[in-house]
Amino acid sequence: MFLIAMPILYIATYVVLDGKDAFQASTLAHIICTLLFLIVEIIFFRLAGQTPGYKYTGIKLVPFKDSKDETGKYKKPKILQLVIFEIVYMIEMTLIFPLFYIKLRKDKRFLREVLSGLTVVSSPNLSQKPQK
Numbered sequence: 264m265f266l267i268a269m270p271i272l273y274i275a276t277y278v279v280l281d282g283k284d285a286f287q288a289s290t291l292a293h294i295i296c297t298l299l300f301l302i303v304e305i306i307f308f309r310l311a312g313q314t315p316g317y318k319y320t321g322i323k324l325v326p327f328k329d330s331k332d333e334t335g336k337y338k339k340p341k342i343l344q345l346v347i348f349e350i351v352y353m354i355e356m357t358l359i360f361p362l363f364y365i366k367l368r369k370d371k372r373f374l375r376e377v378l379s380g381l382t383v384v385s386s387p388n389l390s391q392k393p394q395k
Contacts, residue, residue: 304349
């Protein structure tokens with residue numbers, strides 16, 4: 264989240280606007296930055312199934328049902344699934360209950376994963392080198 268949001272927020276605050284006071288006073292800037300963040304994150308998930316943070320930690324976002332194709336590779340999430348995932352993610356970040364939702368489920372999936380039909384799986388990350 265940090266790697267995606269910080270450049271957007273920095274450009275909006277110091278390049279487009281006149282500094283932090285102007286940014287804090289502008290509701291439109293907050294809305295535009297949030298939408299840009301969501302769009303960039305959806306693009307990352309759609310193209311690779313991973314954001315930079317997901318890649319570093321070795322996880323990938325894939326469809327929950329029928330997650331692999333004929334060749335054994337993970338399928339890419341659909342745009343609608345990603346939009347639902349991101350909207351519920353934003354709601355989860357503002358409320359307390361959804362953070363405890365994962366403890367109530369045996370499969371340890373977040374509410375955003377359940378509602379969007381996606382799940383997180385392990386994937387080789389940047390720090391894991393392939394064995395020879």
